[in-house]
Amino acid sequence: MTNKDLAELLYPNVTKTIEDYEKMYPERNLTENSMVTRFAPSPTGRVHMGNLFASFIPQVFAKQSNGVFILRIEDTDGKRAIENGIELILDDLKNYNYQIDENPIDGGNYGPYIQTERKEIYDCFAKYLVSIGRAYPCFCSEDDLEEMRKEQEEKKERIGYYGKYAKCRNLTYEEVKKHIDNGDKFVIRLKSLGDFNKKIIFKDLIKGTIELPENDLDQVLIKSDGIPPYAFAHVVDDHLMRVTHITRDDSYISSVPYHIELWKAFGFKIPKYAHILPLCIKDGTTIRKISKRKDPEAAISFYHERGIPTEAIKLYFATLLNSNFEEWYLQNQDKSYEDFTFTFNKMSTSGSLFDLEKLLNISKNYISKLTKDEVYDNLSKWASIYDHDFYDLITKYEDYTKEVLNIEREQKKPRKDYASYSDIKNQTFYMYDELYNPKEYDWGNITDREEIKKILTLYMEKYFDISDKDIWFDKIKKLTEELGYSSNMKEYKENPDKYKGSVADISTVIRVAVTSKSMTPDLYAIMKLLGKNRVQKRIDKITEK
RNA sequence: GGCCAGUUGGUGAAGUGGCUUAACACACUGCCCUUUCACGGCAGCAUUCAUGGAUUCGAAUUCCAUACUGGUCACCA
Numbered sequence: 001m002t003n004k005d006l007a008e009l010l011y012p013n014v015t016k017t018i019e020d021y022e023k024m025y026p027e028r029n030l031t032e033n034s035m036v037t038r039f040a041p042s043p044t045g046r047v048h049m050g051n052l053f054a055s056f057i058p059q060v061f062a063k064q065s066n067g068v069f070i071l072r073i074e075d076t077d078g079k080r081a082i083e084n085g086i087e088l089i090l091d092d093l094k095n096y097n098y099q100i101d102e103n104p105i106d107g108g109n110y111g112p113y114i115q116t117e118r119k120e121i122y123d124c125f126a127k128y129l130v131s132i133g134r135a136y137p138c139f140c141s142e143d144d145l146e147e148m149r150k151e152q153e154e155k156k157e158r159i160g161y162y163g164k165y166a167k168c169r170n171l172t173y174e175e176v177k178k179h180i181d182n183g184d185k186f187v188i189r190l191k192s193l194g195d196f197n198k199k200i201i202f203k204d205l206i207k208g209t210i211e212l213p214e215n216d217l218d219q220v221l222i223k224s225d226g227i228p229p230y231a232f233a234h235v236v237d238d239h240l241m242r243v244t245h246i247t248r249d250d251s252y253i254s255s256v257p258y259h260i261e262l263w264k265a266f267g268f269k270i271p272k273y274a275h276i277l278p279l280c281i282k283d284g285t286t287i288r289k290i291s292k293r294k295d296p297e298a299a300i301s302f303y304h305e306r307g308i309p310t311e312a313i314k315l316y317f318a319t320l321l322n323s324n325f326e327e328w329y330l331q332n333q334d335k336s337y338e339d340f341t342f343t344f345n346k347m348s349t350s351g352s353l354f355d356l357e358k359l360l361n362i363s364k365n366y367i368s369k370l371t372k373d374e375v376y377d378n379l380s381k382w383a384s385i386y387d388h389d390f391y392d393l394i395t396k397y398e399d400y401t402k403e404v405l406n407i408e409r410e411q412k413k414p415r416k417d418y419a420s421y422s423d424i425k426n427q428t429f430y431m432y433d434e435l436y437n438p439k440e441y442d443w444g445n446i447t448d449r450e451e452i453k454k455i456l457t458l459y460m461e462k463y464f465d466i467s468d469k470d471i472w473f474d475k476i477k478k479l480t481e482e483l484g485y486s487s488n489m490k491e492y493k494e495n496p497d498k499y500k501g502s503v504a505d506i507s508t509v510i511r512v513a514v515t516s517k518s519m520t521p522d523l524y525a526i527m528k529l530l531g532k533n534r535v536q537k538r539i540d541k542i543t544e545k
Numbered sequence: 546g547g548c549c550a551g552u553u554g555g556u557g558a559a560g561u562g563g564c565u566u567a568a569c570a571c572a573c574u575g576c577c578c579u580u581u582c583a584c585g586g587c588a589g590c591a592u593u594c595a596u597g598g599a600u601u602c603g604a605a606u607u608c609c610a611u612a613c614u615g616g617u618c619a620c621c622a
Binding site for chain 1: 546547548549550551556557558559568569570571572579580581582583584585614615616617618619620621622
């Protein structure tokens with residue numbers, strides 16, 4: 001009996017051949033440098049920062065090379081899948097404007113994109129390996145394997161199903177048939193030709209040349225439930241989907257020799273591998289891979305709630321991805337990260353620490369460069385979900401809010417007050433009567449109540465003028481002089497004893513009376529927007545007390 | 546335990562044998578600008594690249610050993 005007969009015995013219903021599938025999924029018609037990449041998560045929940053970063057990479061490379069980016073769902077482990085897992089992942093990725101050319105929901109010509117829907121394809125490929133003598137059925141039970149493991153541990157030998165421990169490797173056709181007729185469960189295993197004492201050398205796009213021992217383990221190709229584990233599935237899928245560049249977590253690196261053996265067994269062209277380092281986080285003194293369960297800041301909802309722009313997060317990813325990006329971006333402020341050419345060899349070979357501080361800084365710069373309309377739109381989108389009261393307020397006063405947001409914006413050196421949209425309310429509350437209800441005033445140098453009243457009363461009676469910024473400040477200077485303060489800061493600093501105080505003190509009093517805060521953006525812009533009546537009311541509140 | 550990788554300031558890092566008395570950015574500190582704050586400008590912040598040894602006229606960069614960190618050794622991905 002031949003291997004072909006064995007293949008027929010195991011897979012009597014598989015009639016298609018690999019050639020049939022190759023015809024169904026032909027080579028893609030792309031230019032030579034175009035990359036076909038993919039992100040292949042398990043549907044175990046919402047995307048977190050680690051995933052988002054991991055998917056950013058293949059997406060960027062596909063896009064910048066006019067290639068194809070695929071989302072494939074690896075749900076071969078039924079135990080871990082959750083309901084709606086696929087929709088949630090796709091939603092999250094689309095929220096970041098990732099261009100996903102092929103995915104389970106919108107489809108594509110190289111699907112299905114869900115592994116459990118590809119069972120008949122895997123069967124065909126497994127049947128092929130059996131038919132050429134590179135795979136065989138294994139009827140060992142979990143107990144058998146456990147026993148084997150114990151023996152290996154005792155003898156201090158390598159653990160695994162290989163060499164003399166691969167009991168089912170030499171089963172005869174008759175023995176197999178007896179098991180099958182019996183209805184015994186089985187897995188399909190690779191008949192490995194590797195030698196653990198020999199080395200295999202391969203080139204990783206990020207880590208460079210790596211030398212590892214060959215695989216000699218008869219790994220499981222098809223589980224007893226008929227579904228393949230990751231390794232076999234990814235080879236079949238990436239080949240049929242014509243993936244050119246496999247980006248994946250660096251923890252796979254030690255199984256590359258096995259994967260290469262698989263590619264070679266089929267005789268397929270091996271795609272390029274790029275093993276990426278995970279995002280890390282500092283946990284006390286140790287640095288470890290970011291974890292969905294332990295780290296609240298790993299959840300992307302954390303950033304959404306705070307109102308950190310998705311663009312800022314992508315900019316941060318870009319700086320982590322290629323260390324030379326940051327400098328380039330600094331010199332090309334008007335450009336998008338998509339105009340930058342990312343390369344694999346500029347990627348870090350050690351895990352990068354996720355730094356919220358840095359993210360916030362990038363976000364601050366990003367928001368500062370937006371126009372008032374853009375900020376307003378983003379703010380309103382954010383507030384409509386996370387702050388309904390504020391949303392109602394800014395919607396009611398849309399044009400006014402835009403002007404508030406425009407204070408010292410849309411100029412060469414815009415203010416960088418907001419790192420996130422949730423910062424805005426706390427920093428602009430005094431621009432809204434509905435939010436302005438000061439309990440305390442943060443007075444500066446002048447604390448004498450009567451003096452404050454005197455300054456404010458005189459100001460409103462004689463010097464208030466918001467027709468023009470220069471005039472406005474000239475009047476404040478006049479007020480300053482009339483009260484015996486210095487209107488010239490240089491002079492005041494040279495002879496502070498000659499005066500009661502300076503124009504800075506007077507300005508502060510007005511500023512605090514109007515906003516309750518001693519630190520604000522341009523006071524003139526604030527007063528201009530508030531208008532005389534509201535300024536008068538706020539000042540009355542203090543002078544009348 | 547076997548195998549693999551990594552180790553440059555508080556942080557992300559540049560750096561591939563002389564241009565490095567280690568770039569750039571974040572953070573921090575000080576000064577300047579300034580009606581406050583912010584912005585901006587300037588300056589400071591690793592004499593040293595985990596440790597020890599070797600090669601070399603010359604090493605963060607090459608080699609060897611040690612230490613530490615991470616990964617991996619499933620019918621999980």
